[in-house]
Amino acid sequence: EDTDGNCYETVQIGEQLWMAENLKTTHYNDGSEIPNITNNGDWCGLSTGAYGDYDNNPTNSETYGRLYNWYTVDDSRGVCPDGFHVPSDEEFMELEMELGMSESEANDTGWRGTNEGSKLAGNADRWNSGNLENNSEFGTSGFSAFPAGYRSTNGFYYDIDYRSYFWSSSEFNSYKAWYRYLFYSNSNVSRFTNFKHYGFSIRCLGN
Numbered sequence: 001e002d003t004d005g006n007c008y009e010t011v012q013i014g015e016q017l018w019m020a021e022n023l024k025t026t027h028y029n030d031g032s033e034i035p036n037i038t039n040n041g042d043w044c045g046l047s048t049g050a051y052g053d054y055d056n057n058p059t060n061s062e063t064y065g066r067l068y069n070w071y072t073v074d075d076s077r078g079v080c081p082d083g084f085h086v087p088s089d090e091e092f093m094e095l096e097m098e099l100g101m102s103e104s105e106a107n108d109t110g111w112r113g114t115n116e117g118s119k120l121a122g123n124a125d126r127w128n129s130g131n132l133e134n135n136s137e138f139g140t141s142g143f144s145a146f147p148a149g150y151r152s153t154n155g156f157y158y159d160i161d162y163r164s165y166f167w168s169s170s171e172f173n174s175y176k177a178w179y180r181y182l183f184y185s186n187s188n189v190s191r192f193t194n195f196k197h198y199g200f201s202i203r204c205l206g207n
Helices: 040-044 058-064 089-098 103-107 116-120
Strands: 010-013 016-019 110-112 163-171 176-183 189-195
Touching (some): 089 103, 089 163, 089 176
Antiparallel strands (some): 010 016, 110 189
């Protein structure tokens, strides 16, 4: 469980033990608070860790988890519960290859693979209907990705029930970091980089 007392379902996929829910914590592992930034103007100017609840409504986070900027991921105090960490770009590739993606596809950027996105998704009642959910492999991995939407650099919230973004711990450059992205109308998985100010979901991986 995390420092807020949230307990998480987990799922074994290959050699990896993943959380089967998005992170909800409002504290780092040492008990210090992660700031909850509700003001849009404040959000875009940050270079330190922060989170938001979708539409600034904490009820959304009970289901979908919270949306964190990348500076939270990079904080040495640790955002994942003891025994877990934010997965690297390579660890996400390991997951994708376990689900059937080739190594060359996994190393590519943009949309890769075939049905790995559908396998990673779950919570069918939350996703808008499209190729992701309508694929016969939907939900088969137990990873159960939620369409939690995201928070843009301008502080606004977008696309709950349509999109799922996960931060990796891997930095791309001083402005951007690697992430994974699932979209309701695609059955595969996108790998790309985005600005560290974005608010994405976090999935923790066992050490």
